[in-house]
Amino acid sequence: MQVSYHIDFNDFSLNDYVEYLSLTKLPPSRRILQENTILNFRLLQKVGINTLAETLKAFNTKDKMKAFTDLSEEYLIILCRDIRSLQPKPVRLIDIPGLNQISLRKLESLGIKNTKAIFPYILDPASREMLHQESDIPSDEILEFAKLTDIARIKWVGALFARMLVDIGCDSVKKARMIDPLVLHKQINDINEERTYFNGRIGLNDMKIFVEAARIVPLSISLDY
Numbered sequence: 001m002q003v004s005y006h007i008d009f010n011d012f013s014l015n016d017y018v019e020y021l022s023l024t025k026l027p028p029s030r031r032i033l034q035e036n037t038i039l040n041f042r043l044l045q046k047v048g049i050n051t052l053a054e055t056l057k058a059f060n061t062k063d064k065m066k067a068f069t070d071l072s073e074e075y076l077i078i079l080c081r082d083i084r085s086l087q088p089k090p091v092r093l094i095d096i097p098g099l100n101q102i103s104l105r106k107l108e109s110l111g112i113k114n115t116k117a118i119f120p121y122i123l124d125p126a127s128r129e130m131l132h133q134e135s136d137i138p139s140d141e142i143l144e145f146a147k148l149t150d151i152a153r154i155k156w157v158g159a160l161f162a163r164m165l166v167d168i169g170c171d172s173v174k175k176a177r178m179i180d181p182l183v184l185h186k187q188i189n190d191i192n193e194e195r196t197y198f199n200g201r202i203g204l205n206d207m208k209i210f211v212e213a214a215r216i217v218p219l220s221i222s223l224d225y
Contacts, residue, residue, distance in 0.1 A: 003220040005119045005153060006087040009053035012216075014041045017052060017083075024212040025205055030082050032075060043070040052083050086216065090116035091152040093145070095159035097197075103137045107145075110135060115149040122146035124222040143223070147171035150221045155213040156206075160197045164188055172223050176214035181207040 018041055021034050047068075049058050059065050065076040092114050093104055112118045121131040128142045150172045152162045165171065168187040170179055185207045192198055 003123060004218050005090075005116050005220065007216055007218060009056065009083070009087070010051055012052045012086075014044060014050055014052070014055070016216075017041075020212075020216055023215075025209045026082070027209075030078055032078060033082060040071060040075070052086070056080055056083060085155055086213075088153070088155050088157065090114035091148075091157075091159050091162060093118070093148075096148055097160065097163050099144075100137075100141055103135075103141050106135045106137055115152045118145055118149055119220075122149055123220065125224065146221060146223060150223065151176065153217050153220075154210065155217075156210055164191055164197055167191055172221070173214055173217045174219055174223075176211060179211060181211050184211070 018037050021037055026034060044055065044058075047058075049055055059068070059076050059080055062073065065073045068076065093099060093107065094113070107113070107118065112121070120127070122128050122142060122145055128139065128146060131137065132139050132142055144166070147166045148162050148171075151157055151165045151170070152159075154173060154176060157165070165176070165188075168184075168191055170176055170184060170187070181204060185202070185204045188202050188207065192202060
């Protein structure tokens with residue numbers, strides 16, 4: 001069975017996306033997507049657009065957006081922007097605090113510089129053992145790379161936030177789906193106060209958004225060791 005770093009836009013239907021929008025909290029600039037959602041998406045489905053992949057293909061230029069007069073160009077720009085954000089950019093391993101620099105150089109020698117590049121090497125215990133044998137990186141460090149990679153696949157998670165999440169034990173997509181946002185909010189702010197990754201406090205709403213985003217990320221990595 002093929003495993004995916006991101007959600008597969010070809011398999012993610014507009015109906016799935018409607019359900020996601022009904023459950024998640026969006027930043028103010030994107031909340032227009034939660035207004036008249038079913039009606040608006042029926043307009044897309046009427047012209048044969050049924051998946052996120054088809055949506056991005058249909059509106060991959062401003063001319064195509066302008067030609068679709070049933071929805072505003074502004075709406076379509078925000079829609080495509082939000083869809084793309086469901087496949088976050090890979091995190092550069094060198095940007096994550098606390099990693100062994102010697103191990104990072106060994107990975108770079110194998111052409112591995114970010115979380116997407118290391119993804120095929122850390123999917124399960126057997127894959128991680130092969131990477132250990134090939135790179136001579138200690139097994140516990142490879143497991144740490146696996147946890148950081150898994151959590152970094154979630155929307156909104158960058159290098160610093162991935163580090164914080166792993167350090168508090170919210171170190172997999174599976175755990176992120178199940179954690180209470182209130183608990184996460186306290187733990188994240190406690191570790192931030194201790195180590196000062198960010199200025200100020202991190203909002204509860206941000207933690208709710210994170211948990212909801214985790215629920216659509218595929219459970220691709222097995223962290224049993």
